[in-house]
Amino acid sequence: MLAASLAEFVTPTIDYHALAPEIILALGICAVLLVDLFVTERQRWITGMLTGLVLLGSFVPIVTLAVLTDGARSLFDGRYVIDDFSLALKALFVLAGYVVVLLSTNEMEEGHYYQGEYYLLMLTSVLGMVMMASSRDLVSVFVALEFLSIPAYMMAAWRKRDALSNEAGVKYYLLGVFASAVLLYGMSLLFGIAGSTKLVDIGAAIDVSAGGSGVGLQVLAIVFVIAGFAFKVSAVPFHTWAPDTYQGAPTPVTAFLSVASKAAGFIGIVSMVYLAFPGAVDVYQPFMWALAALTMTVGNLLALKQTNIVRMLAYSSVSQGGFILMPLAVAGTGDSAGPALKAVVVYLLLYAATNLGAFAVVIAVSRTTQSGEISSFGGLFSYAPGLTVLMTLFLASLAGIPPLSGWYAKFGAFTAVVDAGGPWGYSIAVIGAVNAVVASAYYITVMREMWMKPAPEGRSTLVRVPAPVTAALVLCCAATVILGVLPGLVARFGDLADLTGAFGG
């Protein structure tokens, strides 16, 4: 059989425009690698700048594709698809990557870390995410996942003289590899069931309602695959790596992991659920329901107790993940597949800007306080009112208070589940509503610290906030406020986000 298919091999026609973002990133990786060889120690900042330019450069074809493409571009026999869904997420990854570069510049320079390698790994990871957004085949999904994860393992351990950072890297690596193994096992079962690695073919083969002896195998495969991705998105009970990794990793890396890497995991789940498992609604819906309910509740309860700001944000991001999973719990009910998908995509886009902003403030403030404790934010308002207001905006947005972008993200998620209705829909909506209120309690703790507690003795000024961090703050703040007042701007992407192949297209 193998020989036969080899004989039939025809070189696929390659749509270079469609692959332009990936190609630019790949060339950029080579460029950063080469440039790093030839610059002196004091010129290392060039690598960072180059990385930023590469990311912005790859944003250009994403825009042209979005403007010029009507419908979708399908490559390699439908295994790699460029549609509105993937373009919106590619834009997210590239821009989030750019913001993380801005956040990293000073941290890397002042900490005397290996800069060239760091940016190289980051670009590689972004390339993996960009590929993930288009992958519609088990093999490319898995390759993209490893491509984005392996550099991240190393980045988490980048502060190599710090035991915590080492622990962060090792923990992330071990659990990540374990998750990959679980995922791969599930995928092998899927391949066994369908005889194809193409997601749409798997979708055609899986039908748990048919009964028969194969059902057990199908359920096992689905559970393994979802559990594998659940590690990536740090859904409870697969979240245990997240707080330690987030706290130990350099803060810009944490921002990167909690936004971009997490979003990539969600895309994996979404492609599997929509393309490969539409015949298994009864299996994945209860599973998603339980994951969502557990994730938001446990994440929240643990976040309430944290005294370290990064750890608190880590648990908050776990709990936000629960809200992103929430619409998937009803994705197969009636005709709520579309609204649920929109809710997930819009949530990812809005959450990214806000969460990056919160981390940017943490980075800016910790330059002065040299501490990650929430109490180190005490009295921030008295000596850094600007940062205080920004942090307040970001936290309020995370809490879902309008008119900041987070409210619309939550709104979309709630609308999707209430619209689907039924006991599953309503019950998860109630759990979500209670959690939204609980979550506001720990965001407000930080606000209280900043606005109402006295500043530490003798502190009256802030260490200068570096220009790149300021730029990142401005970008995130603009996105948070503008998209909060006019959420229609991103909701449009969600509106077009017909995941090609999922709705019979």
Add this chain to the structure above:
Amino acid sequence: MIQEQQWLLSLGTFLPMAGVLVMLFIPKKNELLAKEVALVTAVATVVVGIYTLVQFDYSAAEKLQFFTTNDWITPIKATYTIGLDGISLPLYFLSMVITLLVMIYSWDHVPEPGNAKAFFILMLVLQTGMAGTFIAQDLILFFVFFEVVLLPMYFMIGVWGGENRQYASLKFFLYTMFGSALMLVAFIALFIKTGSESFSLPYLIENGAEVARTAQMWIFAGMFIGFAVKVPMFPFHTWLPDAHTQAPTQGSVILAAILLKLGTYGFVRIAIPTLPEAAPEWAPVIAVLAAIGIIYGALGCLAQTDMKRLIAFSSVAHMGFVMLGISTLTPLGINAALFGMVAHGLITGMLFFVAGSVKERYHTLEIARLRGMLVELPKLGWILGFCVMASLGLPGLAGFWGEFPAILSAWNPAEGLSLGLFRTVTVIAALGTVLAAAYLLWLYQRTAFGTPNRELAGHDGHGSHHGDGHGDDMHDVNRFEWAAWIPLLVAIVVFGVYPQLMFKVMDPAVTAIFGK
């Protein structure tokens, strides 16, 4: 709907934000300039408000005027729909005036720990949120404006408040957050049950009646809790005494005068018109809770030892009368409720102003230690007396026209409501007015009469070392206070003597909605 001068309401609502933008670029040290910009913005806003009053077509007060509708968030069918009718006009204008008066009062009364720039910015943001809530004719727009006021008020209480401010502000925040989460879910459910067509209020009022009865009941329950927390109705009121007591004077005034009205306004504007079948089912519940609130608030007042906390509890009682009027579902009751909202805003706002000034002079609000105000500070004492009389519902002052018709309307509630229950409630509410007279007069007697407490006298007593170098806080009403208070005092008299002034604006709109 009258679609003329469509820009007017947006201008009036967002003008304060323009002031905020300018103020952001004023250095923190230049407090005077910051205050000036804020004040100019507030004056300009009131001018726009007066222009709105002039342009309002009173012969068509039942129609939404200056109406405009634009696309806003197309994917969820939320629109930027705004308009003003006789129900919202008084509250819209009141919010503008109160903000201006509070700013005038704040001119030399920026509470500890200072930072006039931030304080004035928060007031302007609050103003936008409050005015926006009253013009919104789309549920999502309403929700957004409703929430805009949350954080500024949280910070106002938490940063500039009293000793226990952190606890009070957190409680305020969590209660309101909880209420609005349920309210939003109810809004979404209403949207979906009416066919997922539009969040626009005129559309929902037209189509809400078709929603199945049980669904209406549940949706009303969600809105009920959301609005009841804000009002606040018994048993959701416990955040209020803490918030009021700990808030700075300015925060208390804005809270009492406007923020509480967002809840009652929500009932009149949204919950009852959109859910015509659920409203009569819930009306007895509202009436009973209102009666409990009236009595409970009054008894709470009698037990208080702190003047500000007493006024806060009196708010619970007064808002009980407002809710009683609403629960009758009759035009008379709703008119009374709307009048009561404005009257309570004027009177209780004034009482909180006076309490703030008392605190500034005596450095305490403990009723047991205050006495002889009429001797020591006659003008302040008389103003307090005037407000107390207005608050207990003395005929001829504004408070009367909120309370009396509310009680009257409860005797004859809308058709289909249990007559026996409502008449019982009427009697209880009437008893409440007696209790109101008791606690208010007792308060006045204890604080204003008698001989001044030497211990508190400004010249050589406790007060002096709190002073700012002048050594004497014991001065009577100053010019900033006069400027802030006279408009309120005049309004209390004018609306008391000639209530028709407001009734004739509100009545056509009320009759159009509830007279069917």
